[in-house]
Amino acid sequence: MSDDFRHDFRHDFNKLNRLPPYSLGEVIALMRAARRAGEDIIDLGMGNPDLPTPQHVIDKICEAAANPRNHRYSESRGIPNLRRGITEWYQRRHGVELDPDGEAIAVIGAKEGLSHFVLMTVGPGDVVLCPDPAYPIHQYSVIIAGGDLRHVPLTPDTDFIENLEQAVRRTWPKPKMLILSFPANPTTQVVDLAFFERVIAFAKEHNLMVLHDFAYAEICFDGYKPPSILEVPGAKDVAIEFVSLSKSHSLAGWRVGFASGNRQMIHALTRIKSYLDYGMPQAIQIGAIAALRGPQDCVEENVEVYKERRDALIEGLGQPGPGAWKIEKPLATMFVWAPIPEPFRAMGSLEFSKLLLREAKVAVSAGIGFGEAGEGHVRFALVENKHRIRQAVRGIRRFLRGASVPGAEDDDAAARIVAEEE
Numbered sequence: 553m554s555d556d557f558r559h560d561f562r563h564d565f566n567k568l569n570r571l572p573p574y575s576l577g578e579v580i581a582l583m584r585a586a587r588r589a590g591e592d593i594i595d596l597g598m599g600n601p602d603l604p605t606p607q608h609v610i611d612k613i614c615e616a617a618a619n620p621r622n623h624r625y626s627e628s629r630g631i632p633n634l635r636r637g638i639t640e641w642y643q644r645r646h647g648v649e650l651d652p653d654g655e656a657i658a659v660i661g662a663k664e665g666l667s668h669f670v671l672m673t674v675g676p677g678d679v680v681l682c683p684d685p686a687y688p689i690h691q692y693s694v695i696i697a698g699g700d701l702r703h704v705p706l707t708p709d710t711d712f713i714e715n716l717e718q719a720v721r722r723t724w725p726k727p728k729m730l731i732l733s734f735p736a737n738p739t740t741q742v743v744d745l746a747f748f749e750r751v752i753a754f755a756k757e758h759n760l761m762v763l764h765d766f767a768y769a770e771i772c773f774d775g776y777k778p779p780s781i782l783e784v785p786g787a788k789d790v791a792i793e794f795v796s797l798s799k800s801h802s803l804a805g806w807r808v809g810f811a812s813g814n815r816q817m818i819h820a821l822t823r824i825k826s827y828l829d830y831g832m833p834q835a836i837q838i839g840a841i842a843a844l845r846g847p848q849d850c851v852e853e854n855v856e857v858y859k860e861r862r863d864a865l866i867e868g869l870g871q872p873g874p875g876a877w878k879i880e881k882p883l884a885t886m887f888v889w890a891p892i893p894e895p896f897r898a899m900g901s902l903e904f905s906k907l908l909l910r911e912a913k914v915a916v917s918a919g920i921g922f923g924e925a926g927e928g929h930v931r932f933a934l935v936e937n938k939h940r941i942r943q944a945v946r947g948i949r950r951f952l953r954g955a956s957v958p959g960a961e962d963d964d965a966a967a968r969i970v971a972e973e974e
Contacts, residue, residue: 570695579905583915594944597915599737599886599933603802603857606843606850613806613839622834628825630658630810634837637844638810641795645769646780654815655788657822658840660832662767662796662809665821667693669763669792669811670729672824674699679727681719681760683712685919685926687737690765694731702727705925706739713750720758730755733765735778735884738922738931742772742883745779748787755790761817762791768885770800770851773859776883782813792817799886800851801843808832808840858886861934861941868945875949888932889919893952901927911955912947 583593616622629635635652642648642656650656659665670693674680678699682690683706694701702723704715720727732751734743755762764781772778781791792813798804811821831837862881865888869877879890891897896904901918908914908930917933919926936944 567696567698571692578902579909579915579918582906582909586909586913591913593909593913593915594936594940594947595915596932596934596936596941596944597917598935600935601799601802601804601886602935602937603854605802605806606846608846609801609803609839609843612842613835616835616838617833619835622838624834625830626832626834626837628829628831629822630656630831631834631837634658634810634841634844637841638795638812641844642780642782642812646783648780648782648812650782650812651815655818656810656812657818657825658831658837659794659809659811659821659825660829661798661807662765662794662811663689664807665809665811666690666763666765666794667696668824668828669817669821670694670699670731671697672820673697673761673817674729677725678729679723679725680729680731681716681723681727682731683733683736684924685738685922685929686731687733687765688922690731690733691923699728703923703925706736706741707925708741713747713754716754726758727760729761729763731763731765732781733767735768735772735882737767737885738887738917738919738926738929739889740882740885740887742776742778745783748779748781748784751781752784752787752790756786760790761814762787764791764793766793767796768799769795771855771858771886772884773855773862774881774883778884788814790814792821797840797843800854802850802854803840803843806832806836806839808836808843858934860938861936862888864938864941865932865934865945868942869948871949873949875951875953877948877952886934888934890930890932892919892928892930896955897928901930905930907955908948908951912944912951914944914947 586593635656638656639650639652642650667689674694674697676698679702680694680699681702681704684703691701702719704719706712769778781787781793792811794809794811796809866879866881869879877893879888882888892904901920905916905918908916917931919929
């Protein structure tokens with residue numbers, strides 16, 4: 553094959569060319585290289601749940617897997633009992649009534665369902681509004697679908713709905729869809745039902761579809777309970793909501809999620825999935841029914857574990873003394889969104905993440921990987937046990953205590969800057 557042919561062939565992947573480079577790849581490559589060299593790196597970067605799947609769910613999956621009836625193709629929208637289990641979950645937890653035949657569908661993880669829904673409903677010329685910062689697939693699903701993405705700042709010092717109004721006024725053609733996710737990844741920001749009421753009113757005024765990623769529906773702390781957008785009267789006129797069992801029930805590797813809401817939107821997702829897949833393996837769907845209908849103490853236990861890890865990280869880093877790093881405790885998610893200590897902020901989140909990896913032996917996600925508004929922050933994923941998190945705290949504090957800050961004249965000057973920040 554000639555070089556010219558290879559060059560032309562590469563340019564046929566026009567959607568691939570629209571996707572930006574993976575900004576966290578450098579940190580991952582450095583981590584792997586360090587581990588190959590024998591270094592002990594604590595990985596708090598990728599949000600990959602480490603807690604085991606509940607035993608009663610595993611037992612049900614194994615039992616179902618032994619039955620030949622479950623070895624055949626399944627239903628892409630989920631077997632009837634699973635869809636009923638989904639609607640029962642909504643009724644029990646959020647007081648929302650749903651029709652299992654037209655307003656609920658199982659998906660192979662919320663990420664699959666969300667991205668295929670966008671692929672089905674968005675095309676060239678369609679404008680989609682998305683917060684910045686945001687979980688990457690929220691943004692890149694639009695790009696993959698060929699749509700036009702408009703970033704809307706999601707920051708503590710501004711009113712997000714006012715930012716949406718401004719974005720609509722400045723956008724032509726008018727937006728078709730709004731993608732949201734609360735509790736938010738990466739920022740851990742939470743909202744109340746009144747916020748969603750404003751969102752639904754805004755969507756109806758501007759004829760927008762609303763896609764809400766509710767991945768952290770049950771991972772919440774300190775008395776906070778996340779509302780479902782479907783709790784808002786009339787939300788089913790414009791909204792679809794995606795829920796994942798990856799974190800709440802530790803089913804990450806099994807790939808179990810579901811979508812609920814507007815009938816036409818559920819129909820669109822059902823239609824594209826009927827072309828693309830036969831759904832989850834039926835044994836896993838049966839296990840998901842056991843997760844939704846069975847004892848829920850496993851969810852409470854998982855929440856308590858994440859809370860203990862959150863407290864170990866934030867309280868450990870915030871202890872008075874040299875190397876302290878003050879971070880606000882999140883009310884939800886399995887993440888901590890941390891502003892970079894002031895002396896290091898000018899170097900940017902990617903370089904700071906690389907510095908933490910080299911000097912503290914801790915891998916985190918750079919905020920810039922979630923959008924331009926994520927710059928100035930790093931994200932910790934609470935995916936190591938408390939012992940390892942305390943080890944990470946010691947490494948980070950040791951680094952901050954003796955760090956040479958870029959721009960400082962010497963290490964003593966750097967130490968003074970860090971001390972002043974405390």
